[in-house]
Amino acid sequence: MKAIWNGAIGFGLVNIPVKIYSATETSKLDLDMLDKSDYSNIKFKRVNEKTGKEVKWANIVKGYLMDDKYVILEEEDYEAASPEKSKILSIDQFVKEVDVDSVYFENPYYLEPQKNGESAYRLLLNALAKTKMVGVGTFVLRDSEAIGLIRPYNDDVLVLNRLRFAQEIRDYKDLKIPAKKAPKPAELKMAVSLIEQLSQEFDPEMYKDTYSESLLKIIKKKAKGKSVKTKKAAPAKEGKVIDLMAQLKASLQTPKSKSAS
Numbered sequence: 001m002k003a004i005w006n007g008a009i010g011f012g013l014v015n016i017p018v019k020i021y022s023a024t025e026t027s028k029l030d031l032d033m034l035d036k037s038d039y040s041n042i043k044f045k046r047v048n049e050k051t052g053k054e055v056k057w058a059n060i061v062k063g064y065l066m067d068d069k070y071v072i073l074e075e076e077d078y079e080a081a082s083p084e085k086s087k088i089l090s091i092d093q094f095v096k097e098v099d100v101d102s103v104y105f106e107n108p109y110y111l112e113p114q115k116n117g118e119s120a121y122r123l124l125l126n127a128l129a130k131t132k133m134v135g136v137g138t139f140v141l142r143d144s145e146a147i148g149l150i151r152p153y154n155d156d157v158l159v160l161n162r163l164r165f166a167q168e169i170r171d172y173k174d175l176k177i178p179a180k181k182a183p184k185p186a187e188l189k190m191a192v193s194l195i196e197q198l199s200q201e202f203d204p205e206m207y208k209d210t211y212s213e214s215l216l217k218i219i220k221k222k223a224k225g226k227s228v229k230t231k232k233a234a235p236a237k238e239g240k241v242i243d244l245m246a247q248l249k250a251s252l253q254t255p256k257s258k259s260a261s
Contacts, residue, residue, distance in 0.1 A: 001110075005141055009111070009124070009150065010090030016121050017114035020141075020160060024108060027209040029216060078143050089139035089148050089160075097134045097151060104147075104163045111150070111158040125152050136163075190248040197252060 005020035033042040045054045063070035079086045113121035128134060128151060135150040147163035183191075218228050 003112075004109075005139075006114075007087040007089065007139070008117075009135075010088050010137070011120070011124055011135070014120050014124075015088070015117075016124060017117040018111045018121070018158075019114060021110045021112060022107070023110045023159060027212055029212050029219075078140070081140075085138060085140045085145065089137050089150075091135035091137045091150065093136050094128075094131070094133040095136055096132065097149075100134070100136075100149060100163070103169060104166075105149075106162040106164055109160045109162070110153075111160050121158065124150075125155075125158050128152050128158075129155055187244050187248065190245065190252065194248060194251050 001021045003019040003021055007018065007020075009016040009018055034040060035042060046057075046060065047053065048055050061072050063072045111121075124135075136147065137150075138145055138147055140146070141162070147165060149161040149163055151159055151161070153159040221228055
């Protein structure tokens, strides 16, 4: 793994030097885009709109359009905007993780202690685990400010979850949400029974990316010149009034789910 940020966590007057690593990788198949006529690979080029010539990465700069003119930004400008946040994630507050709605969660990263930061790293990890709290603060990652939530993972490593800012969450008031009408008591009781019947401890190992596996099987069949039988999913039925009680009763008679598909 390659570190994407190098700095420190500010924990009161304690600084913990750390490196940040991405904690996830995609399970999607790496599909290339091809020209339908001859299956040639499609190449994307960075082209100067005036000359039509390709521009090398080394010659590309970033600019902000202001009053019809571009203001060019240098590497030093990003750090000058907030030098402390470019190198330090200072924990501003400790909160209960359950108080942070999942809508704010973005990407997870692993935190690795650097030399001489091991003891403070382990101290923070154990203290968070003991108090069941998480640390929240802001820092600059890849030229933009981010909210970071620091928490223990498997009691073994600190994980930094990048959070979205409140202004990034869209308002849902324009959606056609059902009116706040209380459900029928019998339906609610049966829905609760169904939830209780299907309740179990969360096991992430239950869930696998079976779609990519199935797609790869199809690719291998086609590579051998075999035909692929297509099964079409039944279209979703819209506008039909459903009998909730009947569906809930039928659901309760279904054996308890033990694995995810």
